Amino acid sequence: MAVVNIPEQRRTLSDAGEINDFLEPFGIVYERWNAARPVGADASNEEILAAYKPEIDRLMERGGYVVADVINVTPETPGLDAMINKFNKEHTHSEDEVRFIVKGRGVFHINPAGKGPVFAIEMEPGDLINVPAGFRHWFDLCADRTIRAIRLFKDPSGWTPHYVDGGVHENFAPLCWGPEYIAGHGMRVQGLEV
DSSP states (O other): OOEEEEGGGTEEEOSHHHHHHHHGGGTOEEEEOOOSSOOOTTSOHHHHHHHTHHHHHHHHHHHTOOEEEEEEEOTTSTTHHHHHHHHSSOEEOSSOEEEEEEEEOEEEEEEOTTSSOOEEEEEOTTEEEEEOTTOEEEEEEOTTOOEEEEEEESSTTOOOOEEOTTOSGGGOOOTTOOHHHHHHTTOEETTEEO
């Protein structure tokens, strides 16, 4: 189940109803999916797409998406740091960013730019999110640097991030950071060097 953190309000939401009530005014869709024919997180891309076909077809029809694929990211992915650095800075897209998490965890930070405080959505397997086109946001992987997700696109060639001048991303740390993240970034915790 996803967790929404609103740092400015010192508020955390973990109930699906509360999460949907909070996200709805922003036009952000959050859903939990269960496979029609359950498959393991390490199934082939084709098996994963087939297992979630009814949900994918429903979203494609509703949102006008034409392509569904599966992205697989692990610590062994060539050029992983460059890939992460492409998306962990505040940016927008010309179309929705739709992700359904099959394996791993990640955090979408959303900046509603004057319509509310910056908030983060930590996602895990079974969570789907749709960040509307034009919304300021950024994405971070969690400590295991693994994510497997179904993606939906309107443009078969995908989209390019458009970075926001003076983005606020540097003011927010990933929520799913644990001891590995802290140690790897030489952070201080309660006055102690880690």
